[in-house]
Amino acid sequence: MSARFGHGMVVGKFYPPHAGHHHLIRAAAAACAEVTVVVAPARVESIPLELRLDWLRAEHADTPWVGFAGRYDDTRVDLADPAVWEAHCAVFRDAVGHRRVDAVFSSEGYGDELARRFDAVHVPVDPDRSAVPVSGSAVRADPVAHWDRLSPPVRAWFARRVVVVGAESTGTTTMAAALAGHYRARGGSWAGTRWVPEYGRELTERKLGALRAVDPAATVFDVVWDRADFVEVARAQSAAEDAAAGQGSPLLFCDTDARATAVWEERYLGGSSEQVRALARRPDLYLLTSDAGVPFHDDGLRDGEHLRSWMTGRFREVLADSGVPVVELTGPHQARLDTAVAACARLLGGGWALADPLG
Template sequence: MTAYKHGLVLGKFYPPHAGHHHLVRTARERCERLTVLVCASSAESVPLTDRVAWMRAVHPDVDVVGAVDDIPVDTTDPAVWDAHMAVFLAAVPQPVDAVFTSEAYGEELGRRFGADAVCVDPDRTAFPVSGTAVRADPVGHWDYLERPVRAALARRVVVLGAESTGTTTMARALAEHYRRRGGVWERTQCVPEYGREYSERKLAALRERRPDADWADVAFTTREFPLIARRQCHDEDAAAGAGSPVLFCDTDAFATTVWHERYLGGPNTDVARIAATARGRQHLWLLTDHAGVPFEDDGLRDGEHLRPWMTARFREELTRTGRTFVTLGGPHEKRLAAAVAAVDALLAEGWGFTDPLPEKR
C-alpha cells in the first residue's frame, strides 16, 4: 500500500458525518501529513468557521483549513473546474501527492492537483449516510454525528423560575418523558443547576468554621456569578454532545443574570455577556410560575416573599431580549403537558438547513 507525504481530503462537510470521518481517518493512515479542506458556500446555513472547528475537534492530528467557494458546481465544464481549482490552490498551496475522495470527480481532482486519486468506499457501504440525508433528517441520522456536531445541533430547552417553583422537577420530568420514546431519545439528558451545587459547597465551607451557620449567613460576591455562569455553559455543552436531539437545562447563564439581581441588587455585565454568547445555542425557555406552588424551604432558600418579583423579572427579561418562552402554570401534570407540546413544536420546526449550490455532473 502506497504511503504518501502529503494527502488532501476536500469536501463541504455540511455537516460532517461518520462517512466523512471514515474518509479522513483512512487518508490519515496512508499519509505522513494530511490536509482537510472545508469548502462552504455563502448559500449554506452552517458557517464555515463552525465546520472547520468541528473537523479540528474530531481530527486533531490533521491540518484543517477552510475556504469560501461560491462557484457553481459543474464537473462537465473545464472553466468551472479552473475556477474551483483557484480556490483550492489558494487554500492549499503546498504540493499534494494524493487526493482522497468517495466521489466520481476524484480522478479529475487528482489529475488537476498532479496527484494520485484514491477512492475510499464510493458505495457508502461502511457508513450509509450522506450530508443530504443528515440535513433532511438529523434525528434519523443522529448516531452518525460526532459530539461537536451533536452539541451544535441539539435543541436546547431551558427551564427557569423563582425559588421553589418546580424548575428541577420539570427539567427532570421532561428528560424522562423523551427518554421513554426510545431509540436515539433514550440518551436525552438533563443538565443540573450548577449554582445549587456551588451554593451547597459554600454553605458547607461556612459550617466548617461556624457549625451553627444557616443559609441566611451565606454571602455572595459579584465575582462568583460569572464563574457559575461559565460552568453552567460548560456542563450544558458537554451534555449536548453526549445526548439526544433535545437537551433540557435546569437554569442557564441567562437565568444567572436575574439571580445576580436577586442577591446583589443589580446587573453583572460579565454574566450578561456570557448569557448573550450562549443564546445562539439555545432555543426555548420554559418559565415556571410561582402561583399555586407551595414554598418549600430545603435549607438553601429564603426568598418566598421574592417569588412574585423574580417571576416578573424573568418574564420581563425574556421578553426584552426576544427569547422564545412559554409560561407554565397550574398543577404539575398540566405544566408538563404544556411543556411537551412546546418542545414537540420546537422539534417539528426542524433544523432549517439551506440547500447547497446545485450540482451539475
C-alpha cells in the same frame, strides 16, 4: 509498513462533518505519508468555516500527518463546464500550495476527473455509501435520524437547548429532570437525553457548609453573596451546559442559565451587573415555571418564599426581551409536563434552518 502515496488530498464542504467524512479521511491517512483535507464551503452556508475546521481537527488529532486547509469556494457546481472545474481546482491548488498531489481520495462520482486534473491517482472510498450510510444532505435534512453519525462537537452545535427557569420551589429542577426522562424513554437517538443541574444551588451548599464548619447553627439566611459569585455561577452554568450538549440527544434541558442568573443577582444584590448580563446567551426555548398554586417547600437552602411572585413577574419581563420563545408552565405537574413536551415538539418541528449549498 510504508505508505502507498506521498501526499494525498481530500476535498469537500463537510456541511456538517459526519462519520462518512471521517471514514474517508482515515482511509487517506492510512494510505499516505501526508494528507491535506481541503474544506471548501460557499459563504452562503450556515456553518462557519472555522467551526468545521475545529471539528475536523479535533476528530483527527490522532493522525498529525493529516492537515486541514480552509478556503471559501463560491463557484457554482457544474461538472459539465470546464471553466467551472478550473475555478474549483484553483481553490484546491491554493489550499495545498506547491506540494504535488499523488492521490485524490473521494466518495463522489467526480473523483476521477478531479484526480485527472491534479495528475494524480483516484482512490474511491465507499462510493456506494455501504460502509457508512450517510451524507451531508441527509444530515442537514434530518439531524435526529443521523445523530449517531455525528461527533460530540457537531452534536453540541445541533442540540436544541431548552432552559427551565422560575422562582424558588416552583419545580424547575423537577421539570428539567422529568423532561430528560420523558425523552430518554423514547430510546434510539433520545436515549442519551441529559439535563444540566443548577450550579447556583451547588454553590449555595458549599457556602453554607463553610459557614457551618465554623458555626453549626448557621442557616441559608447567613450566606452572603457578592458580584464575583454571580459571575462564577453564570460562567460555570454555561460551561456545564456546553459540556453536556455534545454527550446527549437532540434536546438538552437546563435548570437555569446565565440570563436567569442576572435575575437572581438582582434579587440578592438589588441589581444585575453588566458582567453577568454579558454572559447571557440565546437558547432555543425558555420554560417558565409559575409560582401560582405551588406550595413552598423549605429544604434548608431556600430563603425567598415572600419574593416568589415578584420573581415570576421579573422572569416574565426579562424573558420577553430575550428574543427567545417563552412558554409558561402552570397547573399541576402533569399538566406542566404535557405543556412543556408540546412546546419541545413544536421546536423540533421547526427543523434546522440550514442554507442550501450552491448548486
